[in-house]
Each structure stands twice: as structure tokens, then as C-alpha cells.
Amino acid sequence: MTSATVFQSDAPLDERRVIIRRHDGDVEMVELPWGLRPRDGDARAVNVVRSKGRTFPTHRCLVPASEFRHRTFGFSLANGDWFYFAGIWRPAINDWPESYAILTIEANDDLAPFHDRQMVVLRREQRMAWFDGLVPEGEILRRLPAGTFRVTRHSTSPVQPMLAV
Numbered sequence: 001m002t003s004a005t006v007f008q009s010d011a012p013l014d015e016r017r018v019i020i021r022r023h024d025g026d027v028e029m030v031e032l033p034w035g036l037r038p039r040d041g042d043a044r045a046v047n048v049v050r051s052k053g054r055t056f057p058t059h060r061c062l063v064p065a066s067e068f069r070h071r072t073f074g075f076s077l078a079n080g081d082w083f084y085f086a087g088i089w090r091p092a093i094n095d096w097p098e099s100y101a102i103l104t105i106e107a108n109d110d111l112a113p114f115h116d117r118q119m120v121v122l123r124r125e126q127r128m129a130w131f132d133g134l135v136p137e138g139e140i141l142r143r144l145p146a147g148t149f150r151v152t153r154h155s156t157s158p159v160q161p162m163l164a165v
Contacts, residue, residue, distance in 0.1 A: 019100050021061040021089055022131050032089060037096040049088065051103040051120060051141045061087045061100050062127055070114050074152045077123075086120040086130055086141060109146035118143075 016031040023030075035045030062084040067076040077083055089100035107118040120141050122130055129135045 017063065017100075019061040019063050019087060019089065020084075020127075021059075027131070033097055033099045034101070036088075036090055036099055036101045037093065045099075047101055048104045048117075048119065049101045050117075051086075051105055051137065055137050056088050056103075057133065059089050059091075060130055060133075061089045062122070062130065063087050063100075063102060068119065069154065070111075072154050073114055074154050075111060075149045076152075077121075078148060078150045081124065083124065084122045084127055084130075086122050103141060105141055105143060108143035108148065110149040110151060114151075121148075 015034055017034050018029055018031055020027060020029050022028075035047050036049070038044065038046055064082060064084055066082040067074050068085075069075070085102045087100050087102045089098065092098045103120045104117045105120050107115055111118045121144060122140070123144075126135075126140060129140055
């Protein structure tokens with residue numbers, strides 16, 4: 001069994017990470033660089049995208065995770081299960097490679113003391129609803145109830161998500 005990979009919050013945006021996506025009718029796991037080229041032409045990549053009020057009819061992806069960290073605090077599901085971050089991917093364009101970003105929402109009550117925003121966490125049973133657009137974005141890209149996350153303090157350097165591999 002392979003151990004989970006820890007993402008450093010200061011890792012280069014083009015660091016490759018495993019995502020799951022529907023592509024050409026199939027569901028596949030691929031490694032893509034983290035960071036989309038902004039549509040406004042800015043040269044700086046974005047690794048997170050605000051989801052509020054937006055729709056994502058195509059190019060949806062999932063990033064499997066067991067934990068994410070902000071500064072010295074780690075967050076995992078209280079029941080110990082792993083989950084997915086909701087994301088989007090884009091095909092390669094000109095000099096920018098095929099890549100992805102994770103969607104964000106307002107932080108839930110467990111995370112609000114640490115940050116005002118959080119990456120969208122989907123439970124495993126929500127994965128196909130996200131892929132297939134079975135539920136409107138406003139209903140699936142939501143904060144989870146208080147008590148959903150277990151918070152732990154870490155003495156290591158800041159890291160972001162630990163991906164289930």
C-alpha cells in the first residue's frame with residue numbers, strides 16, 4: 001500500500017497531482033499540473049477558483065484526499081473516511097499545459113476559525129453527481145455541517161492536502 005502524498009502549500013503551482021476526470025466518455029486518473037492559466041491572459045497561474053454563482057457544465061474533476069492542512073492545522077473527516085476536492089480542468093492551450101484547479105467556497109464552521117474560505121469537499125457518494133451534473137452547482141458545492149471535520153495541530157511545516165494514492 002502506498003502512503004498519502006502531502007502537498008506543500010508553497011509547492012510550485014505546476015507540481016503534478018493525481019486527479020480523476022471524465023474524458024472522452026471514460027473516467028480516468030491522470031497526473032496534471034496544478035494551476036490554470038487565467039482567462040484574462042495574466043501570466044500568473046491560479047490554483048483555486050471561487051465557485052459561488054458560477055456553473056461548470058464541462059471539464060469537472062475530482063482530487064482524492066484524506067486530509068488537508070492550513071498552516072499548522074490539519075483537517076480530515078471526523079468519521080475517518082477519505083473524500084474528494086471538487087475541481088475543474090482545462091485542455092492545453094498554446095504554451096500552457098493541460099492543468100486543473102480546485103473550487104472554493106465559504107469555510108464551514110469547523111474551518112472558519114482558521115480561514116474564511118475552503119476547498120470544496122465532496123463525500124465519496126457525491127462523486128458521480130459532480131461528474132455527471134446530476135445536481136445543480138449551488139446544491140453540491142456547499143459547506144458541510146459543523147462537526148464534519150476533525151481538527152489536529154501539526155508541528156511540521158505548512159502543507160495543503162494529503163492525497164489518497
